[in-house]
Amino acid sequence: MSDVIEVKAVDAAEMESLKTWGWVSYFLHLIVAVAAVVPSAQVSVFLLVVALVIDLVKRGDAKGTWQESHFSWRIRSVIWAGILYVVTAPLWIFFLVPGWIAWTIISIWFLYRIVRGMVAMNKDQAIHG
Secondary structure: OOOOOOOOOOOHHHHHHHHHHHHHHHHHHHHHHHHHHOOOOOOOHHHHHHHHHHHHHHOOOOOOOOOHHHHHHHHHHHHHHHHHHHHHHHHHHHOHHHHHHHHHHHHHHHHHHHHHHHHHHHOOOOOOO
16 A cells, blocks of 8 residues: 655745744753753743744644654644643642652653654654654
8 A cells, every 4th residue: 555645845945944943842842841850940831832832833834844743743742741741630639759750750751752853853854653
């Protein structure tokens, strides 16, 4: 069976613009991810919301390019981390230590996804997974 992938022609300036927006989003995600792992280093959720809005707005512009995968990757990372934080929130209410452990694991997973995406972006490669 043959899968057909639609690729859109994009000029170099637009690709660079998308890449710049991608790096801005990755760095905002990275700041939030590092702060989530480092004890008592809190940053505003506002940074994460800004990065998410960038990804949602620019993903359409990246459609059909290798960069589309990065916008989707970051969106999925935020959504899954948010779901996992909400699902494990009761652990904080009932049991402090399990809540701390769960949120630490989620934060490390989120940081891993952001760094993995940044490495692929640096190589001008799509991210899969």
